[in-house]
Amino acid sequence: MDRILCLLVLTAGVLAAQEPGPRARAAVQELGQKIRSLLAAELASGGFEGAVGVCAEKAQAETKRYAAEQGIQIRRVSTRARNVANRPDEWERSRLLEWESALREGKSAPENAQTTTASGDYRLLVPIRVQAMCLTCHGNEKQIPARVGDLLHKHYPEDAAKGYRNGDLRGAFSVVIPRGR
Numbered sequence: 157m158d159r160i161l162c163l164l165v166l167t168a169g170v171l172a173a174q175e176p177g178p179r180a181r182a183a184v185q186e187l188g189q190k191i192r193s194l195l196a197a198e199l200a201s202g203g204f205e206g207a208v209g210v211c212a213e214k215a216q217a218e219t220k221r222y223a224a225e226q227g228i229q230i231r232r233v234s235t236r237a238r239n240v241a242n243r244p245d246e247w248e249r250s251r252l253l254e255w256e257s258a259l260r261e262g263k264s265a266p267e268n269a270q271t272t273t274a275s276g277d278y279r280l281l282v283p284i285r286v287q288a289m290c291l292t293c294h295g296n297e298k299q300i301p302a303r304v305g306d307l308l309h310k311h312y313p314e315d316a317a318k319g320y321r322n323g324d325l326r327g328a329f330s331v332v333i334p335r336g337r
């Protein structure tokens with residue numbers, strides 16, 4: 157009896173793990189955690205200038221490595237991207253604009269958006285909000301130290317990710333789980 161119960165629980169667990177929704181949400185949590193700890197470690201050792209390098213190279217590298225390992229697509233996107241590689245596609249952009257106007261009207265943005273594409277891929281978009289600690293690199297000119305500003309400008313001549321305020325929508329994690337994965 158115990159064995160059967162155990163088997164049932166295990167089967168339920170495996171089935172749940174294969175559902176694209178929970179899988180995509182877990183991926184967002186896991187990658188979010190990794191990027192946050194990379195940033196925190198770098199802030200602790202090298203200050204903000206070192207951390208610019210983290211976001212610049214390690215965030216992209218870690219994101220690509222994680223996606224390949226999981227056999228999914230995952231990235232960060234924004235309507236005001238710092239890195240042009242993080243510009244949203246049409247579906248991402250429409251959702252982000254809807255969330256931005258909801259927040260402007262004082263409504264709360266939904267927890268996420270999901271869809272299944274015509275070819276059967278599952279897509280999930282999870283909002284990323286600005287916190288106080290983000291303003292050193294995403295705030296206004298007074299909040300970004302001059303040397304950090306110079307570094308950002310050097311790495312990202314087309315940077316649109318400044319001038320945010322605490323609580324703003326900064327962008328989103330975007331996940332695609334290909335059909336049958």
Ligand code: HEC
Nearest residue numbers: 204207208211212232233234237238239242290293317327
């Ligand atoms: C030390 C500077 C620094 C701090 C602090 C920082 N960021 Fe960034 N952020 C960057 C850089 C540099 C990039 C470009 C990364 C890349 O090349 O993909 C970036 C990119 C992003 C992106 C991807 C979209 C885009 O604009 O390219 C998001 C989303 C983001 N940051 C959110 C945050 C949030 C939320 C916080 C606070 C919790 C934060 N960042 C704190 C420097 C920083």
